[in-house]
Amino acid sequence: MRILVIEDDLEAAAAMTRGLQEAGFETVHAADGALGLAAARDGEFDVLIVDRMMPKMNGVEVVETVRREGDNTPVLFLSALGEIEDRVTGLKAGGDDYLVKPYAFAELIARVEALSRRRETGAVATTLKVGDLEMNLINRSVHRQGKEIDLQPREFQLLEFMMRHAGQSVTRTMLLEKVWEYHFDPQTNVIDVHVSRLRSKIDKGFDRPMLQTVRGAGYRLDP
Amino acid sequence: MRLPRLFRTTPFQLTLLFLALFAGAAAPFLGYSYFATAGEVARRADADISREMGSLQAAYRLGGVNGLNQTLIERAAGERPFLYLLMKPDGTRISGSLETSPVEERTDNDSWASFSVTETDPDGAPVKRPARGLQRKLSGGELLFVGADVGESESFVASIVRALWGAAALVLVVGLAGGVLVSRNVSRSMQGLVDVVSAVRSGDLHARVKLRGTKDEYDEFAAGLNDMLDQLQRSMGGLRHAGDAIAHDLRTPLARLRARMEVALIDVEAGKGDPRRALETALDDADGVLRTFNAVLAIARLQSAGRAPDQQEFDPGELAADVSELYEPLCEDKGLEFKAEVTPGLPLRANREFIAQAVANLIDNACKYTPSGGAVMLRVRRRSSGEIEFSVTDTGPGVPDEDRARVVQRFVRLENSRSEPGAGLGLSLVSAVAEAHGGRLELSEGPGKVGEMGPGLRVALVLPSAPGA
Structure with missing residues (x-):
């Protein structure tokens, strides 16, 4: 998996590429917007990580240009601007996700994994299958080992998201953003309560637990 | 050359412009007045003369020169006599009250003439009075002149003309004086604004325009400027x-x-x-x-x-249900009964994300501070005042009266809450959200002490409803 990191802060970039390499990604670093654009045009990348504020050409311009040229590589914006409007501007320019600085490595890696995975699932699936867990998206039913599991609508959405990212860590913030569509800090870890409820429904009574807690990161659904 | 300040002011220049326009409009009006009054008097005098001429011509047709002569003698004795002169075709006088004709040439056509007659006034002094007459060639070749003393109508016309000139002068004087007054008034009003603006520009943010209480545009503008400076x-x-x-x-x-x-x-x-x-x-x-x-x-x-960005209309009930759904399991896990009572379809215009966060903070606080076995209730309703209220009531220890204003301030955490996680910013954020939507945060006592349970707290986020709904 090749990642292009476009970030003008060299120290931050070094730390980031180090973290990504540790997680098994191959990284290329570009130190400003213009160099980043050139690199994005040259090489095949699975994900672009783009800082928003850079000299010469800012991140939004880079991504707008990349998109105009027909390149649909997933883009993760990094920004010190955390306001809702800034996020919207980034997503409108063609970004796929938005992470506010400073961030935890676990958060960055989980999001990069989610973005790189998204590319592979091209066709619209009607069923999702992870291990012995099956989800039917048409009649919205879930079975594990042939046994029907009864879920609330939000639990269904939560499980669907986890199944689409099976094998990857997903953070609490990601779940809050993608499943509940809230971008604020809920203070208490409300997400944990929802995940533990879901866990008791899909894992209780089965020999092997699927929903794992990843320390310092979040959760992972293993097949 | 620099004009005096007064003459450079916009209001004064406007006044001059208006004066010019007014004069332009008054000129034809005065002209018409002249035509309709003085002109009419002159035309009526001419018409009288023409009519007299017509009747004399009729007498001539009936009785010839002699008949006409007779008529002239009778007429001359009348009340307000015309002036007559009957002449032979060569211009020599036959009879009449005039010695010579004011019309010198003897044309075949009618000719009018203005002349003057000398009369003696009651004191015996000779007085020249204006007169006017018409000379016509009769069918036999004789010339007949009929004239009239127009002294009275002339002086009437003169007085009308004087009055019209007077009116014109008055228009100019009043217009100019008004212009000067208005201009001075306006400059004085503007001066206050100009002074404040330059004071602010030089760094004094406390400068304010003094209102005159006239409630005119200047006061309105000044009040607006003051509000802007306050903001x-x-x-x-x-x-x-x-x-x-x-x-x-x-x-x-x-x-x-x-x-x-x-x-x-x-x-x-x-x-x-x-x-x-x-x-x-x-x-x-x-x-x-x-x-x-x-x-x-x-x-x-x-x-x-000052104002929350990205406001849009949405159903506060839906939002409340959404946030409840997020927090309900948390409350239940803590052994709290969570209830939501929501009036659907209320009109609210606000920033959805901020309101969601505020409601989440309220529920989060309630869950945090209410001991197990208690209850938390979220309610969305419309007050009789039309305002929309999100309220969260709990059965926790509550907040003493004297501390209620304080807990809204940033970072204030009451002693007994120190063991709970959180930065103590929850309520102040809710309060900031309320203010940014023109609303407020109200804290009051909850349902009261029941058994083990504390008096509880009721926190209400009160927002104005969407305009036009």
Whole structure:
């Protein structure tokens, strides 16, 4: 998996590429917007990580240009601007996700994994299958080992998201953003309560637990 | 050459323009007045003469020169006699009250003439009076002149003309004087505004325009300017205050973080303590600082913006149901009964994300401070005042009367809540959200003490309903 990191802060970039390499990604670093654009045009990348504020050409311009040229590589914006409007501007320019600085490595890696995975699932699936867990998206039913599991609508959405990212860590913030569509800090870890409820429904009574807690990161659904 | 200040003012120039327009409009009006009054008098005199001429011509047709002569003699004895002169075709006088004709040439056509007659006034002094007459060639070749003393109508016309000129002069004088007055008044009004603007420009944000209480456009504008300055001053004050507060609020946790790292370093150097553990704690501390920072920043931004951005219309009931769904399991896990009572379809225009966050904070607080076995209730309704209310009532320990205003302030956490996690920014963020939507936050006592349960707290976020609904 090749990642292009476009970030003008060299120290931050070094730390980031180090973290990504540790997680098994191959990284290329570009130190400003213009160099980043050139690199994005040259090489095949699975994900672009783009800082928003850079000299010469800012991140939004880079991504707008990349998109105009027909390149649909997933883009993760990094920004010190955390306001809702800034996020919207980034997503409108063609970004796929938005992470506010400073961030935890676990958060960055989980999001990069989610973005790189998204590319592979091209066709619209009607069923999702992870291990012995099956989800039917048409009649919205879930079975594990042939046994029907009864879920609330939000639990269904939560499980669907986890199944689409099976094998990857997903953070609490990601779940809050993608499943509940809230971008604020809920203070208490409300997400944990929802995940533990879901866990008791899909894992209780089965020999092997699927929903794992990843320390310092979040959760992972293993097949 | 610089004109005196008064003449350079816009109002004065406008007055001059109006004066010119007014004069332009008055000229034809006065002209018409002249035509309709003085002109009419002259035309009527001419018509009288023409009529007299007609009747004499009729007498001539009936009785010839002699008949006409007879008629002239009779007419001359009348009340207000015309002036007559009958002449042979060569111009020699036959009879009449005039000696010679004021019309010198003897044409075949009618000719009018203005002349004067000398009369004696009651004192015996000769007086020249204006007269006017018509000379016509009769069918036999004789010339007949009929004239009339027009002295009276002439003086009448003269007085009308004098009056019209007087009116014109009055228009100019009143217009100019009015212009000067208006201009001075306007300049005085403007001067107040100009003074304040230049004072503000030179850095005095406290300068305000003194209102005159006239409720005119200038007062309105001045009031608007004052409001704008108030707002500006508040924003700047808010920013300064926020800056101070951020510095203060972040210094404390940063100092703690630093101290912890220093102690860890000493421990590691001394060969005791686990550096991994120390780093993990430091990371948690840093995350805590960041959360505090984000919350303080959000509050400061809301406060300095004055108005929440990106407002849209949505159903507050739906939002409440959404947030309830997020928090309900949390409450239940803590052994609390959670209930939501929502009036659907209320009209609200607000920033959805901020309101969601505010409601989430209220529920989060209630769950946090209510002991197990208690209840938390979220309610969305429309008050009789039309305002929309989100209220969260709990059966927790409540907040004593004297502390209610204080808990809304940033970072205030009451003694008994120190053991709970959180930065103490929840309610102040809700309060900032309320203010940014033109609403307010109300704290009151909950349902009251029941058995083991405390008096409880009821926190209401009250927002104005969407306009036009």
